[in-house]
Amino acid sequence: MSKPSGAIDMTQGKPINLMLRFALPMMIGSIFQSLYSMVDSAVLGRFVGSHALAAIGATTSTTGLILLLATGVTSAISIALSQYVGANDTDRVRKGIVASGWITLLLGVVLGLISVFAARPLMQLLKTPxxxxxxxxxxxxxxxxxxxxxxxxxxxxxxLRALGDSKTPLYFLILCSILNVILDLISVIGLNMGVAGVAVATVGSQAISAAICILVMFRKYPDLMPKRHTLRPDMPVSLKIFGMGAQMALQSLFLSVGMMVITRVINGYGSNVVAAFTVGSNVQNLAVMLFSNFSLEFIRIQAWFFPFLGWIWLYNSTVKGMGKINISMVSSVVELCSKIGLSLLLPIWIGTTGIWFAAPIGYILGIIPLLIYYYSGRWKKLLTVSAAEPAKA
Incomplete structure (x- = not known):
């Protein structure tokens, strides 16, 4: 398989250097991903009003539920393909790309239909103002x-990340962010479309970035371009990706349900608190100054727990990369139960401030199963078995 510029061979070199080179573009990408969410909030809060800001804030857990279900499957794509790349199994990499295309198309259609018809019942279930x-x-x-x-x-x-190229996705995420800002301003200020304008801007920028990213990917890796006779999905490869993806999607479902419970609690306090929560979630307190007392409190509390958030992602990603999705799921269940219980109990004891503590404490408790598995050393047996298997040319 050809290695274009920008791709990193993760099997050669010092691990710490490889991880830093690979992870840095992803970290920068996360900043840009958060940035365009902040811009959405800022544009709505400044040019439409606090109710529009609250409307988007009320959807956070619901959109998160739908999108995280799909993200779980696309994350499985990266894990499965990276294993094939590490084994130098080019044939299965090609089959994995084809399977990924079909699975993505299926997800888009199914989750799209669910979103259209289930949006209002879900919003009513969450007591949206x-x-x-x-x-x-x-x-x-x-x-x-x-x-x-x-x-x-x-x-x-x-x-692309499975192939060792984390820079190309960053470039297109930056493009997506810039397009989103431009389309936000055009649709909200120029066309006066309000919340619908922000939504159209988000979808439009993502669609353009996705199309160009796919074209560039096959230009950099022409030998991976599917041929007409290879468009039929390979069942073993498809089932592996879908099976891992289903487990990760279920894990995302657990986390999303926890967030939905918290959202239901927040929605019960009215659109003002929902807007404040939105501002705090985006670390953005300039859009609606009326609610700054709530949002600044949210940031101060959660900032103390950011190290635990980083650690749970670190160990979760490590365990998933080993293919031990079940351990990661146990962690998610613990985190979910903690968030639900604390989001219901803490506001009773200490008021609305208790809501902000529910998720961070959930991070801490969710780390425990991951730490137990990792430091037990049981994962080392997987390395022994993998090393004994011959690599395919």
Whole structure:
């Protein structure tokens, strides 16, 4: 398999240097991904009003549920393909790319239909304030109904990262962020589309970035371009990716349910608190100064727990990379139960401030199963078995 510029051979060199070179573009990408969410909030809060900001904030857990289900599957693409790349099994890499395309298409259609028809019942279930529910439903129907744009980008980025190229996805994430800002301003200020404009801007920027990313990927890796006779998915490879993806999607479902419970609690306090939560979540307190007392408190509390958030991602990713999705799922169940229980109990004891503590404490408790498995050393047996298997040319 050809190695274009920008790709890193993760099997050669010092691990710490390889991880830093590979992870740095992904870290920068995360910043840009957060940035365009902040821009959405800033544009709505400044040019439309606090109710529009609250409408998007009320959808966070619901859009997260839909998109994380798909992200779980696209993450499995990266894990499976990276294993094939590490084994130098080019044939299965090609088959994995084809399988990824079909799985992404299926996810886009199924989750898109679910989003369109289930948006209002979900918003009602979460007790979304009546003064913002219509805008919230519309936002979900557009962003998640057309979610195949984001799924396609995630799948392409997962394939590139599995090949050792984490820079190319970064470039297109930056492009997506810039396009999103431009389209936000045009649709909200120029066309006065409000919440619908922000949703259209998000989908449009993702679709353009996904299309260009896929074209560039096959230009850099022409030998991986599927041929007409290879478009039929290989069942063993497809089932492996889908099986791992289903487990990771279930894990995401657990986490999303926890966030939905917290959202239901927050929604019960009205659109003002929902807007404040949105500002705090985006570390953005300039859009709606009316609610700064809530959002600054949110940031101060959660900032103390950021190291635990980093650690749970570190150990979770490590365990997933080993293929031990079940251990990661146990961690998610513990985190979910903690978040639900604490989000219901803490507000009773210490008021709304307790809501901000629920998720961080959940991080801490969720780390425990991961630490037990990792430091037990049982994963070393996987290395012994893998080393005994002959690599395919």
């Amino acid at each position: 009546e003064d913002v529910i219509d805008m919230s439903v519309l936002y979900i129907q557009i962003v998640c109904g057309c979610g195949i744009a984001q799924f396609a980008y995630n799948a392409a980025a997962s394939i």
